Amino acid sequence: MSHSTLDRPITLWLTGATSGIGRALAQALLEQGQRVIATGRRRESLETLAASYPGQVTVAPADTTDRETLGALSETFTRQAPVQMAILNAGTCEYLDVRSFDADVIEHNLHTNVTGTARSMEAVLPALRHARRQGLPAELVIVGSSAWWFPFGRAEGYGASKAALAYLAHSLRADLAAEGIRVTLVSPGFVRTPLTDRNDFPMPCLIEATEAADRIIRGLHRGAAEIHFPRRFTVTLKLLGALPQSWMDRLAARMTRSSKEHPE
Numbered sequence: 001m002s003h004s005t006l007d008r009p010i011t012l013w014l015t016g017a018t019s020g021i022g023r024a025l026a027q028a029l030l031e032q033g034q035r036v037i038a039t040g041r042r043r044e045s046l047e048t049l050a051a052s053y054p055g056q057v058t059v060a061p062a063d064t065t066d067r068e069t070l071g072a073l074s075e076t077f078t079r080q081a082p083v084q085m086a087i088l089n090a091g092t093c094e095y096l097d098v099r100s101f102d103a104d105v106i107e108h109n110l111h112t113n114v115t116g117t118a119r120s121m122e123a124v125l126p127a128l129r130h131a132r133r134q135g136l137p138a139e140l141v142i143v144g145s146s147a148w149w150f151p152f153g154r155a156e157g158y159g160a161s162k163a164a165l166a167y168l169a170h171s172l173r174a175d176l177a178a179e180g181i182r183v184t185l186v187s188p189g190f191v192r193t194p195l196t197d198r199n200d201f202p203m204p205c206l207i208e209a210t211e212a213a214d215r216i217i218r219g220l221h222r223g224a225a226e227i228h229f230p231r232r233f234t235v236t237l238k239l240l241g242a243l244p245q246s247w248m249d250r251l252a253a254r255m256t257r258s259s260k261e262h263p264e
């Protein structure tokens with residue numbers, strides 16, 4: 001197997017290509033000569049992308065939580081075969097207001113981020129297996145988050161969904177190892193996108209979406225199974241995560257209180 005699935009120009013599927021990190025990733029990959037099957041719910045935005053890179057983009061609008069529209073993509077994957085990589089990036093972030101605990105917030109995060117990603121896996125795995133049967137490298141890339149490494153206030157639903165995704169990725173990596181399908185987990189810190197533009201609290205080490213795309217692509221070229229950035233943020237979170245639970249709880253409660261008292 002080659003060092004990286006991106007060593008040669010390939011066809012890849014990217015979800016969440018209409019905005020933020022996904023859009024920046026699409027543009028950077030297209031600049032490098034990759035062919036992209038681009039998914040999101042907003043068709044017009046996908047068409048604008050396709051118009052900027054003639055012949056390189058397949059417009060494939062779909063709701064990743066919807067089995068039927070996703071199922072219809074299998075024809076696209078067959079037509080564009082071999083599809084050697086899927087970057088499952090589509091996601092949402094809804095915060096909980098604990099004063100009026102609403103389980104729908106938890107459900108929405110889980111539905112888009114976990115069920116939507118799992119449905120995307122179901123849709124694309126046959127295409128990745130087809131590539132492997134031809135002796136080609138194949139890779140599933142899951143965009144999670146580093147947010148769940150520390151118990152941030154209001155992030156109950158989002159963090160739970162990304163923790164679930166990390167487990168899903170690691171467990172799937174074990175199951176797919178025998179077939180030679182790589183599973184890569186991407187865990188970004190704060191990235192400036194429409195998703196974080198709504199945040200009213202300080203976002204330490206915030207980076208631009210173009211920088212996030214660059215970090216992800218460099219990680220993929222290295223063949224890294226775990227990609228996390230920016231390091232100064234993710235390494236700090238890892239260190240905090242190694243504290244005894246009672247220390248972490250006190251720190252988390254203090255941070256939550258002070259972000260409520262001093263919103264940005």
Ligand SMILES: NC(=O)c1ccc[n+]([C@@H]2O[C@H](COP(=O)([O-])OP(=O)(O)OC[C@H]3O[C@@H](n4cnc5c(N)ncnc54)[C@H](OP(=O)(O)O)[C@@H]3O)[C@@H](O)[C@H]2O)c1
Pocket residue numbers: 015016017018019020021022039040041042062063064065089090091092093112116143144145146147187188189190191192193194195196
């Ligand atoms: N920004 C950050 O700080 C940050 C940090 C860590 C992880 N992440 C993760 O990075 C990923 C991208 O986030 P972002 O910040 O770039 O957010 P964003 O700008 O809001 O982009 C989200 C993308 O997901 C797509 N999407 C959402 N729900 C969908 C659905 N049901 N079906 C199909 N597509 C759907 C959206 O497309 P349509 O609206 O066109 O459907 C959009 O392209 C997410 O998984 C997020 O959790 C972000």
